[in-house]
Amino acid sequence: MLREQFSREKLLKMLRKMIEIRLFEERVERLYREGKIIGPTHLYFGQEAVAVGVIEALDKDDVVISTYRGHGHGVARGVPMKAILGEILGRAVGTCKGLGGSMHAPISVEHNIPLATAIVGSGLPIAVGVGLAFKYRERRNVATVFFGDGAVNTGAFHEALNLAAVWKLPVLFVCENNLYAMYTSLKNVLAAESIAARASSYGIPSYVAFGNDVLEVYETTSKALEKIRDQSGPAFIECRTYRQKGHGGYDFGTWYRAKEEIEEWMRRDPINMLTERMKAKGFITDEERKKIEEEVAAELDKVVEEVLSSPFYDYEKLPSLVYANPP
Amino acid sequence: MLREQFSREKLLKMLRKMIEIRLFEERVERLYREGKIIGPTHLYFGQEAVAVGVIEALDKDDVVISTYRGHGHGVARGVPMKAILGEILGRAVGTCKGLGGSMHAPISVEHNIPLATAIVGSGLPIAVGVGLAFKYRERRNVATVFFGDGAVNTGAFHEALNLAAVWKLPVLFVCENNLYAMYTSLKNVLAAESIAARASSYGIPSYVAFGNDVLEVYETTSKALEKIRDQSGPAFIECRTYRQKGHGGYDFGTWYRAKEEIEEWMRRDPINMLTERMKAKGFITDEERKKIEEEVAAELDKVVEEVLSSPFYDYEKLPSLVYANPP
Amino acid sequence: MATRELTYVEALNEALREEMRRDDSVIVFGEEVAAAGGVYKVTKDLLKEFGPKRVLDTPISEIAIVGAAIGAALNGLRPVAEIMFFDFVGIAFDQLVTHASKMRFMSGGQVKLPLVIRTQYSLGRSYGSQHTQFLAASLLQAPGLKIVAPATPYDAKGLLKSSIRDDDPVLFVESGALYVNRSYYGYRGPVPEEEYLIPLGKADVKRVGDDVTIVAVSRTVSEAMAAANQLEEKGVKAEVVDLRTIMPMDYETIINSVKKTNRLVVAEDSVKTGGISAEVASHVCEYAFEYLEAPIVRLNSPPMPAPQASELEKKYMVSAEKIVNAVTKLVK
Amino acid sequence: MATRELTYVEALNEALREEMRRDDSVIVFGEEVAAAGGVYKVTKDLLKEFGPKRVLDTPISEIAIVGAAIGAALNGLRPVAEIMFFDFVGIAFDQLVTHASKMRFMSGGQVKLPLVIRTQYSLGRSYGSQHTQFLAASLLQAPGLKIVAPATPYDAKGLLKSSIRDDDPVLFVESGALYVNRSYYGYRGPVPEEEYLIPLGKADVKRVGDDVTIVAVSRTVSEAMAAANQLEEKGVKAEVVDLRTIMPMDYETIINSVKKTNRLVVAEDSVKTGGISAEVASHVCEYAFEYLEAPIVRLNSPPMPAPQASELEKKYMVSAEKIVNAVTKLVK
Ligand SMILES: Cc1ncc(C[n+]2csc(CCOP(=O)(O)OP(=O)(O)O)c2C)c(N)n1
Ligand SMILES: Cc1ncc(C[n+]2csc(CCOP(=O)(O)OP(=O)(O)O)c2C)c(N)n1
């Protein structure tokens, strides 16, 4: 099962990223429960393989548009955890100086994440524009946009897919189908055979990947990227995955989801799945994994401490951030 | 070719309606060119078979949502031509007292046309709500909404089709695909195999009808209505037709459309097509058709005269029309 | 008859329940309103009592939610649709402004649209700039629409019931801060057991005073009441006018108060530029100029998006303290 | 150097052409802007000169048009997108208000968005209530956005060029009435051959006077200029201030004028309730109260949708006559 082309190094890198996301979110969850995070926060537990699989396959000059459930995208892209956590805790060290908060925490122009939107679906048309600029400049880069299953029913989704297809733009649409939008099961709100099938109706090459399998996500993304470059047009990936926790920090995700369903998906935990494969291949031992976890945990201890003792941004400076060219 | 089930009476009725629309629009066009109509006006020449074929198949308690290109819908539904023309000329005798104008002229609550919208695509979600009320009241009626090929690319289209399908509502979506949205050819802006195929991706039973053939439109509508009632869910008809004139009164429709294309469609004029069939069946003679035209023309002479000499609504009364329950 | 203490949320829930019992043309739909009972529990247990034909969850399709409300209202029902955050009304702006508010007028008075769109704004809850907008001022350009924004449980119930019975489209704006923040005057309050209605289009003098008029609405009424308490200690008697209905606005009550106090502070959660306060102030300046003894002060969010960090958001928002300071300067 | 007479439309077209020649990051897209050259010919022949990579027709997808402009601006271009009628901006309200205007701020100043959305409002052309809305006032709640509205060919050209070079999102609002109605002051006018720019954020005193200040914008500047002429015959010297940029507003120029004239009439095409005039009037009332010798009069469309019939629409609109009447009463 383990693809030959993945070197141990590559796999270790992906594993580590996934562990970073997991442990990062554990801290966020704890800080939330301790009342240290004020405002909403949406956790990425269980979907780590999507962020890592997609983003590892991208070029660093590709642009990523993220969402309110974007901590994992930021970590996967290498945005410093201190800056992401700083943003979640509203501090001046945050990616957005604390003006954005958890829902915009991955925004980092330096890492080519110019937007993480809190409005479901609204990132898609913006990604189309990013792709338009790439095409116009004859760059071989791709605009990648993440969104959930719930976004598929928005008008913005439709206009974006149609326009990207008509203009043949290099846009990679990545749907993280975790089966629920808040407490609503996809099957009750989507009138289509599947999300990927809906995307196909725009003539867009569409793929389904098991979103808990980071290698499958990576390979599907690579295939889609090739397609985008060959056909000079968009591609679409539906990653079937699951959020292991509730919709937001306040939700435990239980009343609207069957215990068996949750348990089944917990058994298919993306980090464990990759670990098992690597073990089978002799690429890693339990001790080595533990060591990675300890390293990451130590780093996070430091990050949490530093952020918690760091100041808020100076309110008096806010007016100067409204316009780039004030009159 | 002529379906047995159409009685002479029924065919004559449809022919007359189509002639009414045609001659009505001839007057509108003339009045526009004479500068008597101030503001926009969108003519229905060439699409008469769609309005008449669909509306004849409906029950009078079914609701119709129309558009800015709606004169034909109004005439087909039996809204008095005087009221429609009155509206187009902005007079108090108009359906909307002159407050709506040409783009809203078919609105007539009495005839179950509560809306003709000037915003492309925006009628579709409203039709969904009309259907919701029918379903809730367990009425066997249908909400019918007309829209053009251009509307298919709006976010409103997508949200409306999805919701109608998810809620299994009695909504008949009728796309008048006249191949152009303003000056833009459908093939340059639609990323789908066809409009009907796009609709199918929502699991909505979808039909294509030759929109210049009133009998085909009628039969397809009847089939769709049965489907709506059987499956208690929406249906979709794409009527392929052509506007014989330009987009609006000011446009002659020539620079962006090939002469051959226009000529080919003129040869397939919906009124002539029906006349020929009726003649073949011995249902009508040229003289009889001429007589109908003369009758309608005489009626229209009177209507035009009456409307032109009728007053505008009293401006002072307008504030009382803003709220149903003024505070 | 008896009066209980209810929260703002409970009062809203009771209003919905009573109106649904009274009139089977009232239906409720929106995101998470049915099975979940609303993300803030305003529609709690309605599904249980009224069943899935009358209480429906929707996809994330704000255009279709407002559109469906319009269509249902056109066809004999009295839909109460929810848009989860006021910000998302922006997605349905076309349906609300270019359709709902104009359909009666542009049909020459033929149609009526008895619909309610419920929504809430979350300023004060650190939700950041895409989830805290109080966009009522952006809708003042849409006459034909009514905009209602209750500040207490009592008003919430009485106004929601009236909105449902009203034959015009009503945007009913709730305050997310009043849902959850126990420290607010408007979080919990007395609500009679017996039925009552509060008329739309009428402001409410929430506190009587002679020295200055404070016009407020929604969340800022709690701030204004707190400010008035503090001012009283300093010997300043403030009159607090709660707009309650933002459109059509009850100018008469405002002007009567200003005629008495000759001083006006408007404190509300719009961004200052083109806020509701601009309409209040400019109206008074046009029609009661001679009664003014001082400039009209507008207290609003400053002209920038809302910062997310709660420390910054607090400074950004209108507060009792800011009102006290402004009044103190004004009456000096 | 030479000055020609150009129409408003020609001046806009020239601005686009010059900026596209100057900077290859400027691209143009929208409905009917390419092959047709725009339904009102503002983008005439751009396709011919700059080709289909830089001038693109879109589907009827307003959300995607504004979204694509945002994305292109994020990724190094300077898009100039067209929304055919101001009303349709409502469809893209979420993209413009909840995204474009806030993205810089909510990213902590990381991103810049050099985009222009061109649109036009058709009040005065009998297009009815769904095609005549002047929605600028609805966007005042979106600081971060700039709103520009030229009233003459000279301003149209200079402001559009500046808007394209500006690093912030600009909503550029044209007047459909000035496109077509030859009787307007702003329909045709002198435009220098040599290049010039007009700074955003600066109002323009279009006529100097001592007796009363008339603040106007876009179409109503023509009405104000006509009114000032008529008033002069009656011995009243009106100063006409054209806002030009609606947001951020140039309060200083307005206040300086009021300090001189002590009287203010605001005449603009918003619906009166919460119009731009409310912001102007309330600002002056707050910050220059002591200079006012009379109430501030706001002339707007009345609080109702626009009727379509031209006879009725004329009565509905702000006109030179209404301005003359208001000023005459004021200076009495
Ligand atoms: C336009 C819009 N409507 C509603 C919401 C409220 N909301 C936030 S997240 C969410 C569910 C989104 O589900 P999905 O797209 O599946 O993403 P997930 O949360 O599962 O990652 C909803 C309804 C929103 N943010 N934006
Ligand atoms: C949302 C929106 N965008 C743009 C327009 C301007 N417009 C009016 S009609 C039209 C073309 C519509 O084409 P189609 O839907 O095919 O209908 P047809 O005119 O061919 O009947 C456009 C772009 C509009 N009215 N509404």
Ligand SMILES: [Mg+2]
């Ligand atoms: Mg989901």
Ligand SMILES: [Mg+2]
């Ligand atoms: Mg068409």
